[in-house]
Ligand SMILES: Nc1ncnc2c1ncn2[C@@H]1O[C@H](COP(=O)(O)OP(=O)(O)OP(=O)(O)O)[C@@H](O)[C@H]1O
């Protein structure tokens with residue numbers, strides 16, 4: 001039997017068995033009444049002790065959402081979602097009231113321990129390797145469990161340099177002027193069906209503000225965990241890099257194995273002012289569902305960065321291995337002159353996963369540049385589409401883009417699609433687009449196996465080689481973990 | 496004593512076409528065999544059948560490595576059991592640094608054999624020694640496997656892999672083709688260092704020149720999918736004179 005055929009058989013068995021983070025934390029939750037209504041929105045807002053204007057903002061979004069319809073243009077297929085059959089707010093009972101780290105429910109601490117996420121500042125992230133003798137990398141963590149943040153580390157130390165890193169619900173109480181100034185300015189409440197829904201019901205997420213001229217002294221990261229049944233997670237993240245500042249931020253996510261699908265509709269907004277830079281990395285590992293396509297997360301996410309200032313830069317790096325359905329286009333609006341947007345993506349689909357992902361680079365300012373490197377890997381019976389838009393408006397004199405999209409197919413039952421859109425309204429811009437689709441080479445696998453590698457290891461090695469350009473963009477602390485994740489998500493259950 | 500490699504009346508096909516027609520060959524530990532023969536006579540096919548390349552099917556006969564039936568083993572099991580093939584056309588593995596590849600291969604084999612893995616510092620040290628013997632630049636080993644290597648560089652890299660993995664049975668498929676005269680000496684020197692009483696070496700070649708450096712104990716002439724004549728090293732010299740014409744008619 002051909003090596004590739006065997007790989008296909010193996011990856012078919014992947015899914016439920018391979019997912020390491022599928023456990024459920026048994027904890028009592030405080031839930032909003034089921035379904036969606038103005039009352040539920042008032043309930044959420046009250047739970048978070050929000051200012052009045054925030055409640056109004058939510059209600060306005062909700063009223064607008066009622067007039068909208070779910071988008072259908074993506075290459076994904078799923079049964080209709082019953083929005084009244086979901087809980088829009090779930091919080092572990094024990095988290096009521098502000099807590100210091102020592103007071104966090106031990107059950108929650110154990111959960112994060114199992115996930116390899118340190119909630120004590122002396123610990124480091126699991127899987128992080130460093131050459132001997134070098135200082136351990138420090139990573140500040142905000143841990144979001146269902147609808148609330150349960151702990152945020154290194155807050156005090158960050159405060160010393162003026163960096164604000166806290167749950168967005170806390171920011172609404174402590175820094176309302178900053179939140180109000182920027183919230184919804186990148187992704188307006190009316191942006192799209194899922195973003196509007198998020199605006200109405202968003203629960204927790206992280207808020208980051210880097211003051212002018214400050215280089216954030218450590219990596220910031222948020223870990224999202226969906227635990228409660230029939231619950232949607234609607235996190236909201238807002239990161240502002242003021243003039244001349246820099247921050248590198250990483251987002252990670254996991255969820256238990258459940259037979260029902262779970263909705264995750266997040267909004268992430270990034271703003272860079274003059275000469276500032278945000279590097280945003282995602283390692284997305286939501287439960288993908290079992291091999292028959294039962295269960296798994298619907299990941300409908302709106303992520304957008306606004307290079308508002310001149311010479312500013314936003315770069316998105318994503319490693320997408322989880323979710324039943326991914327619908328996600330981290331984008332950059334290149335408003336400031338000479339600003340730069342980057343998108344580096346690895347999207348792996350296996351089993352019955354469906355991915356429709358890509359980016360938008362909107363060139364508005366003069367001399368703006370962007371770069372897109374996308375690597376899609378499809379295995380099993382999955383479908384994997386890259387959808388990308390590069391556009392230049394009339395004033396975008398001298399805008400440049402380089403796009404490279406490569407797709408790798410493992411087996412005959414999966415599919416890959418590349419759907420690029422290009423619009424140039426200024427004749428001086430230069431857009432380059434390269435795309436390839438290839439099957440994983442039998443001959444190369446044979447060569448690797450002749451040297452002693454098992455079929456799985458050979459496949460993982462070839463795939464890691466295929467995505468190397470993108471992996472190199474991840475912060476070093478996470479590259480090792482991402483590499484392992486890639487192997488695991490392609491692994492079969494060979495005895 | 497069991498032979499290292501024992502091939503008995505082997506018949507094999509690819510895409511429904513029979514290429515090996517009753518192949519017999521015995522290689523004992525400590526021996527170096529040369530196989531010569533015209534283009535298309537099935538020399539590479541033999542190496543692929545032995546190493547288990549997908550698509551190559553044994554229809555009759557047997558091939559045993561140290562007494563173990565190769566047809567019952569997967570490709571990587573054969574490798575871990577000590578079978579190494581230096582490819583006539585080495586493949587490229589984009590994005591995978593040669594050093595990473597070497598580490599993965601060596602440790603995968605060791606693990607399968609229940610041996611301890613080699614540490615990174617030891618591995619780097621060993622690879623440096625080998626690169627020196629083969630007159631290779633370490634810079635090359637940081638590049639992706641075979642990507643952008645010249646024909647000769649690929650052959651050196653194959654030899655380096657072989658020397659690192661220390662296989663029991665080495666099959667070299669036209670490792671000399673593409674090498675310049677100096678490289679031929681360097682690579683032959685590497686191969687000669689592998690000669691030992693525990694190891695068998697099979698070199699497939701078209702040219703007597705290689706056998707000036709790697710002196711074979713036995714020379715075979717292969718034609719139309721089987722061995723048609725076996726002799727000592729003088730047989731290679733004779734072939735240089737006469738060519739394969741008489742063997743081709745004999746086989747037909
Ligand atoms: N996939 C295939 N389908 C059909 N025939 C094949 C296939 N692969 C190889 N062959 C045929 O098998 C025969 C033996 O090929 P092989 O490569 O083993 O010859 P060789 O002795 O190594 O030749 P050379 O000296 O040129 O390297 C050739 O006639 C070749 O065309």
Ligand SMILES: [Mg+2]
Nearest residue numbers: 538539540583
């Ligand atoms: Mg050949």
